[in-house]
Amino acid sequence: MEQRVSRRDTILSGTKLTLQMLPNSKIQSVNVTKFCLPTVNGTTGESPSLSVAERKALAEEWCGKARGRMDQVVVHVGAMSLRDSQDLARHAAQIGADGIAVIAPFFFKPKTADALRKFLQEVASAASALPFYYYQIPAITVPVMEVVEGIEQLIPSFRGVKFSGMDLMDLGQCVMHSQPQWSILYGVDEQLLAALAMGANGAVGSTFNYLGSHVNKLLSAFETGDLIQARALQVLPMRLLLVASFDVGVNKQLMMEVSGLHLGPPRLPLMPCPLERSEKILQKYRSLFP
Numbered sequence: 001m002e003q004r005v006s007r008r009d010t011i012l013s014g015t016k017l018t019l020q021m022l023p024n025s026k027i028q029s030v031n032v033t034k035f036c037l038p039t040v041n042g043t044t045g046e047s048p049s050l051s052v053a054e055r056k057a058l059a060e061e062w063c064g065k066a067r068g069r070m071d072q073v074v075v076h077v078g079a080m081s082l083r084d085s086q087d088l089a090r091h092a093a094q095i096g097a098d099g100i101a102v103i104a105p106f107f108f109k110p111k112t113a114d115a116l117r118k119f120l121q122e123v124a125s126a127a128s129a130l131p132f133y134y135y136q137i138p139a140i141t142v143p144v145m146e147v148v149e150g151i152e153q154l155i156p157s158f159r160g161v162k163f164s165g166m167d168l169m170d171l172g173q174c175v176m177h178s179q180p181q182w183s184i185l186y187g188v189d190e191q192l193l194a195a196l197a198m199g200a201n202g203a204v205g206s207t208f209n210y211l212g213s214h215v216n217k218l219l220s221a222f223e224t225g226d227l228i229q230a231r232a233l234q235v236l237p238m239r240l241l242l243v244a245s246f247d248v249g250v251n252k253q254l255m256m257e258v259s260g261l262h263l264g265p266p267r268l269p270l271m272p273c274p275l276e277r278s279e280k281i282l283q284k285y286r287s288l289f290p
């Protein structure tokens with residue numbers, strides 16, 4: 001079954017859209033509360049941008065609004081504190097989320113894969129009935145292979161990885177070790193096509209907040225083996241990102257452009273995109289995606 005989520009649905013709560021293709025279906029789901037997490041040195045993770053109470057309220061809103069309209073809502077429950085993560089995981093289960101995703105704490109970083117696996121296990125056990133996704137950003141955590149090898153023995157609900165590295169060899173190794181019931185979701189939007197060729201079966205990314213429909217076309221072109229079309233579709237986000245790069249202020253500008261809704265500025269310490277820059281980016285966006 002193929003389910004489309006309208007742009008408006010994606011934008012309403014200002015969260016991130018996750019595109020996920022499972023083996024027999026194309027699924028769009030929403031990765032709740034992730035978009036609210038700020039960018040740290042170019043990577044995104046958990047921070048006090050939203051309080052735990054706000055994250056819960058947002059997750060509730062998404063789970064309620066998505067019912068009957070989207071196939072899945074996966075709630076991101078990563079936090080600096082294990083207790084907060086467990087609390088968010090329990091809450092996600094209570095409100096009927098379809099899965100949880102977790103990024104490793106990145107201030108007191110786990111020093112070894114073993115420590116990280118123990119952390120993930122503790123979070124997963126707070127919502128053991130929910131599919132569990134590990135959110136990997138290589139810049140802030142340990143090598144993905146060391147984390148996922150044999151992980152289903154520790155976390156029976158483990159169902160995949162969101163992999164945000166540019167290294168396709170690492171991705172390939174992750175795919176090699178993945179189980180049939182796992183999803184390997186790629187997170188560098190500008191080279192998604194390469195990741196699909198390496199065996200990724202879905203994606204999570206910031207640009208899907210405003211390029212969701214476009215990227216669905218790319219996924220379809222890849223699925224039907226039309227590489228020429230897929231390449232042509234991949235080039236457009238690449239062109240946009242040459243001027244836009246990742247920035248929550250910029251993302252908000254583009255989401256406002258697509259939705260017509262006023263989404264407000266990002267929270268400190270993040271800053272809004274300066275006017276001149278946002279004008280330039282919007283112009284580029286309009287010319288690439290008329």
Ligand SMILES: CC(=O)N[C@@H]([C@@H](O)[C@H](O)[C@H](O)CO)[C@@H](O)CC(=O)C(=O)O
Binds near residue numbers: 016039164
């Ligand atoms: C480092 C980073 O921000 N990566 C993004 C990408 O979507 C990225 O913004 C995009 O590929 C543009 O570079 C996502 O993988 C991660 C992300 O947006 C998130 O976790 O919120």
